[in-house]
Amino acid sequence: MDYDAKVFVKAIKKEKILSEYMMKTDVTKACKFCPYYNKAWSCPPGTPDAACYLEAYNTGIFIVTKVTYLNNLEKKEPDLEEIKKIREESYEKVKGQIATAMYDLEENLENSRMLIAGRCLNCKSCHRLENKPCRYPMYRRYSITAFGFDIAKILKDFFDIKLIWCSNKLPEYELAVSAIFI
Numbered sequence: 001m002d003y004d005a006k007v008f009v010k011a012i013k014k015e016k017i018l019s020e021y022m023m024k025t026d027v028t029k030a031c032k033f034c035p036y037y038n039k040a041w042s043c044p045p046g047t048p049d050a051a052c053y054l055e056a057y058n059t060g061i062f063i064v065t066k067v068t069y070l071n072n073l074e075k076k077e078p079d080l081e082e083i084k085k086i087r088e089e090s091y092e093k094v095k096g097q098i099a100t101a102m103y104d105l106e107e108n109l110e111n112s113r114m115l116i117a118g119r120c121l122n123c124k125s126c127h128r129l130e131n132k133p134c135r136y137p138m139y140r141r142y143s144i145t146a147f148g149f150d151i152a153k154i155l156k157d158f159f160d161i162k163l164i165w166c167s168n169k170l171p172e173y174e175l176a177v178s179a180i181f182i
Helices: 015-018 028-029 080-089 091-108 153-158
Strands: 004-015 059-070 113-115 173-181
Touching: 004 015, 004 091, 004 153, 015 059, 015 091, 028 059, 059 153, 091 113, 091 173, 153 173
Parallel strands: none
Antiparallel strands: 004 059, 059 173, 113 173
16 A cells, blocks of 8 residues: 655644634534444543543644655545555554554653544444443543544644545545644
8 A cells, every 4th residue: 555644743722722623513513424423432412521520631742643645546446445445554553653642642641631533432232222331441542532622723723734524535645633732
């Protein structure tokens, strides 16, 4: 699989994020379009309020991983199964590596908490699907988008990267945004 992965990091004061980069609308409504809505304990509905959850922290270290597809893959027209395979071998693989590194970082940074790109991946199948409580609530990490951060605006203002969406083909690049609050 031909792709390039780059990581960008920026420390942003929590108060700035909460005051200037929170979506003004109910994020739960937007999350309803996600296939993991109400299917993972790390995703809405029921995620905690961002200000309360992050109360003990002063700064968010935002980690943006940009996976760019090479050889004009985005211009080709693979079927949905081929797109899924390409994404699993590139974007999802890199996203998993970043998540693993972030767990290690969180473990080694006293009084820190991470927010992950996408849903929690600690369990193969989330207990929420069976209407049961989270198996490992102490290891559950919430999706950064579930808190209502305006990710597109954060990407534009701090990283000079445009968030792009593509539903039925590969985009030129994909972004995984995570943060660790300290």
